[in-house]
Amino acid sequence: MNIRFNDETFRNDYTFKNSDAAIKRFPFPFDKDSYMYAVNMEPHTPVREGSVYYNSFDVDEHYVSEMRDRAMVLDEDPLRCQSLPHMELAGWDLLELIMVEKAKDYPDLFELHRDGDNWHWINKPLGIDDKFTFMDATTLPYGPMEYITRQTQGDFCVLDQRDDNLWMDAGMVTTQADWSLDFDIGMNFFEWHAPVPLAHEKGIFVRALKFLLNIQQGAPARRLNWTMTVNPLLDTSPENYHKWGIQKTTLTPENIGNKQHLRVELQTFFRLPRSNGLVFPIRCYLIKLEELVTYPKWARRFHRVIRDLPVELATYKGFIDNRPMILEYLSQFDDGAETSPGVWPED
């Protein structure tokens, strides 16, 4: 695969945009014209070559710029990356998983050479060429989790599994939809999900936890989640709410197609074999409304989903005040025609 990496920003002048190819492979999350929470888990196995579901860790045209943005976030706030002392083994698990998978899936971009514990990692897009000793953190510039997640798109929650629960005991979180690792660190699955409306009553988290506790080595799973973001901000953290929250008031009927983004998270789940932990990568994909409506099926369906979404969810997802303006924009593209089942734009 030949990827041309964009030189773009996710702050200040916001030059982020999707190429036609990136729009086409956007993980549109709605397979029908309405939305409600569901566990909606499926095996993380390859689907349609070229889609974001094809490789274990998707690398796309935003890779280099996203990693640059992550480094800026970490410079300003090192607490976005934390690992409790018992999680170092899980960090090595994650480093091994990502290096092995990326070297296999993108041999022209990444190389991993292993001779026992002497490892040699080459990351061509970021210009990294490091030799280190596996399981010896003193041979890397950062801890193993931080080292590899500075080179991998998406946030990473590294979870300890014990007492029939999962614990947020390590993570790299710089592209989040308004939650804080520094606040959630050490919490269990029910504690960190406590703010989510409606889903607890539906028993979703009890079932989801049971599923996750049973995720097996070599059998990862995935699901999608979504929200709305004004301006292509990767970092919509509570820590910086004072900077981005106010931007939600800058939407106008003229700029909404460019400024309003659908934000989709591709969430995957992998068992970490050496530590018996679980890693939960949360990969953020952004798309402008004006990009999304280039596919008529998506435009019609998205209008219907936003229109019919329960008030609680629109509030929780943070766009209740802008919903009327978003609907006005999207309604231009909804002629009432039927939409085909499934998420793919051209099916």
Next chain:
Amino acid sequence: MSSGAAKIAVKVTDVVEVNELVKRFRFERTDGGLMPTFSGGAHTVVEMDDHGTRRLNPYSLMSSPQDRSAFTISVRRDDEGRGGSLFMHNHVKTGMEMTISNPVNLFSLDLRARKHLMIAGGIGITPFLSQIAQLDNSNGNFELHYAVRTKSLGSYVDELTAKHPNDVKIYYDDQKEMIDLENLLDGQPLGTHLYVCGPKGMIEWVRKSAADAGWPRETVHYEEFLAPEPGKPFEVKLAISNKVIQVGETQSLLEAIEAAGVDAPYLCRGGACGMCETEVIGYDGKFIHNDHWLDDSEHLSGKKIMPCVSRFEGKTLVLDR
């Protein structure tokens, strides 16, 4: 069958008689590749074709998690059991090709522990061997108390005491040696986690003693694989697949469901992991619940059954499968 953990095709490359009751088996991949990594305390499910009967038994991995050349397990012969261990002892030879599952861990170390206090009885030693290997590599602090029947039946006693003379204590039943549990639990530093694997009676004794001594529940870890108990044959209706099946005397309900060609979820097949939990749609009779996944109220509810180890006696049983 697509249920269970992913499968690995292996060849038996060594069979060693450890003592008169225990044999050790070494598995290497038939394709010559590396085994998956795993965490101490994990098990693999070994598939056996016992003269037409398909058996899947879980065995703890005892090799070092760092060693990716092979997996090793130890199997204690159970002359009274349904035949899985007898098959391993009598029919599995070097060179034989078998299928085992990817590692699954229901008995992992709590890596927050300042100290790991391990209590093993008999063949219950096996998960501790891989845990100790893992701790060796990370300078973990552990202490093992291991009860065996006699010197000659003490599997791996010599290896353990030679390598860890200060951290391993052996107790011989025939010499009337007993683990002084009360004092042992009393003298532990803050942050100690307790692990027990062995016969049912030992697990109950250790768990109760720890609870009585005020140990928090989440610091006490145990693993007990139950073998499915034989029982009277019974008939079951599978509502979703619209089949009526017979469960034989020495067959488990799960095995009977699988033998009927129905793909039912499972992992440990020992009543511990919860994966095979099945909804009961209707019944007239009584359940013989043998698992330790469902709680007492669920056992009494008549709404759920764990088909890997539990049975039924009565007129009709209809399952949502």
